[in-house]
Amino acid sequence: FGSCQESNLEDLSATLAARELIRGEGAERCTQDTKLCMLVIACRFRALNDAYFESQVLADKEGQPSRNETRDLIRKAFPHRCLRTLPHTSEEEEYKEAVQRLRQEFLDGSVPIRADGMPLNGVQLCDVLQTLADQIARLGLVEPAGVMTRMVQRHLQQAAEAAERAFDD
16 A cells, blocks of 8 residues: 555465466467556555566565565566556545546457457456347346347447547547
């Protein structure tokens, strides 16, 4: 709480090392991009950001091989990294706004699955799952064509909105 702590990185590194031992040497690696997002809760330092995370927290330091090994393992396991902060809960409005921004960032930026080659971000995945739940409740079965149509429509709508924004700029 409040800052990036060495123990957090050591725990993450130990977890990654254990994962490698479980997988074994020739095991197939996950091909999907994995992103690490360190969240500092009740942040006391306003200057914590992605640049600080890379240049200070995950940077190697001369004469500290153990520390450098920990960082190297984390950098290799997570090619995409970010650092986000939340203010203390006593700052109620600021905290609520920060949580909402964080939630939206994760929903918009996540690509947990691919359906017929089309990536679904968190918002799209929730939409598909809601459609499936509605169909099961209403019909007692799932209409695959209906789910796919809705997914494609939403994907095209987002592409059109992005194109419109780009055109307006």
